[in-house]
Amino acid sequence: MMVYDVSKKLWTTKGEELEAGKKEFFETFKILEGELGDKPYFGGETFGFVDLSLVTFYSWFHAFEVFGNINIEAECPKIIA
Numbered sequence: 001m002m003v004y005d006v007s008k009k010l011w012t013t014k015g016e017e018l019e020a021g022k023k024e025f026f027e028t029f030k031i032l033e034g035e036l037g038d039k040p041y042f043g044g045e046t047f048g049f050v051d052l053s054l055v056t057f058y059s060w061f062h063a064f065e066v067f068g069n070i071n072i073e074a075e076c077p078k079i080i081a
Helices: 002-012 015-036 049-058 061-068
Strands: none
Touching: 002 015, 002 049, 002 061, 015 061
């Protein structure tokens, strides 16, 4: 899954590579936000597999913010909601 690859860069890189990783991280989550749109779940009104897979990453968001020095809520508010 692409989300795993870009989130790993926040843990394992520094300097310019980290900055590129941040950009790629947010590009990936912006795509997910676009697919979510104004729906409560990716499947519309029902919780599905895409929503379930995102939940596993949500538990790591605080760590991503700390180690990557990012603010996910500011960049991707729909994903956080």
